[in-house]
Amino acid sequence: MKEISKQDIETLLRLQETETQIVQLEDTLARDEHRQGEILARQEQFQKGLDKQKQDLAVCTASFEEMEQDIRLIDQRIAKSNETLRMVRSNKEYQAILREVEENRRRKEDIETSLLELMEEKEGLSAAVEESEKELAQLQSQAKSEQEEIQSQLTRNNALLEDCRTEQKQIGEQLDPALMTLFKRISKMNKGLAVAKVQDSVCMGCFMNVPPQMYIEVQRGKNLISCPQCSRILYYDKVSQDV
Numbered sequence: 549m550k551e552i553s554k555q556d557i558e559t560l561l562r563l564q565e566t567e568t569q570i571v572q573l574e575d576t577l578a579r580d581e582h583r584q585g586e587i588l589a590r591q592e593q594f595q596k597g598l599d600k601q602k603q604d605l606a607v608c609t610a611s612f613e614e615m616e617q618d619i620r621l622i623d624q625r626i627a628k629s630n631e632t633l634r635m636v637r638s639n640k641e642y643q644a645i646l647r648e649v650e651e652n653r654r655r656k657e658d659i660e661t662s663l664l665e666l667m668e669e670k671e672g673l674s675a676a677v678e679e680s681e682k683e684l685a686q687l688q689s690q691a692k693s694e695q696e697e698i699q700s701q702l703t704r705n706n707a708l709l710e711d712c713r714t715e716q717k718q719i720g721e722q723l724d725p726a727l728m729t730l731f732k733r734i735s736k737m738n739k740g741l742a743v744a745k746v747q748d749s750v751c752m753g754c755f756m757n758v759p760p761q762m763y764i765e766v767q768r769g770k771n772l773i774s775c776p777q778c779s780r781i782l783y784y785d786k787v788s789q790d791v
C-alpha cells in the first residue's frame with residue numbers, strides 16, 4: 549500500500565475542487581458549441597425551404613409567361629384569319645376559315661382558364677415567398693443576437709477554464725507525479741470525480757459499503773486507499789463526521 553500524508557490528501561481535495569470546475573466548464577462549453585451548431589442548422593433549413601419556394605415560383609412564373617405568349621400567338625392567328633375572311637371567294641373556304649377561328653377561340657378559352665388557375669397559384673407562392681423572407685430576416689436577427697451571447701459566454705468560460713487548468717497544474721506540482729497521474733486516470737473513469745469521502749463505511753462516490761478493515765485504514769489516513777467498487781481515492785473527514 550502506498551503511503552500518503554495528510555498534506556497529500558488536502559492537496560488531492562483541492563485538486564478535486566478544480567477538477568470539478570473544469571469538468572463543469574467543459575460541459576458548459578460543449579453544450580454552448582452544440583447550441584451554436586443547432587442555430588446554424590435551423591437557419592440553413594429555413595433557407596432551404598425558402599429556396600424551394602422561390603424555385604416553385606420561378607417555374608410557375610415561366611409557365612404563366614409561356615401561356616400568355618400562346619394567347620398572343622392565337623390572337624394573331626385569329627386576326628389573320630379574320631383578315632383572310634374578307635378576301636375569300638368560295639363559301640367552302642369561308643366555312644373552313646370560320647371553323648379555324650372557332651377552334652382557335654376554344655383553345656384560347658382553355659388556356660385562359662388554366663392561366664387563371666396558375667395566376668392564383670402564382671399569387672399564393674409569391675405571398676409565401678414574401679412571408680418566408682420576412683421570417684428568415686427575423687430568424688437571422690434573432691440568431692445573430694443568440695450567437696453573440698453564446699460567443700461571449702464561450703470566451704468567458706474558455707478563459708475560466710484556462711485559469712482552472714493553470715491553478716490545477718500549480719496544485720498538482722505539490723504532488724508526487726505518479727499520484728497526479730492516478731488522480732487524472734480515476735477522474736477520467738468517473739466523470740471528473742476522483743476523490744470521495746467515506747461516511748459511515750460508505751463511499752460517497754458510488755454509495756457502496758467499504759470493508760471494515762478498509763474503513764479503519766481510511767480513517768487513519770496514512771495510506772492511499774481506493775474504493776474497491778469505483779476506484780476513487782477515499783478520504784475521511786473527521787470534522788464533518790463529528791458534527
Ligand SMILES: [Zn+2]
Nearest residue numbers: 751754775778
Ligand atoms: Zn466508491
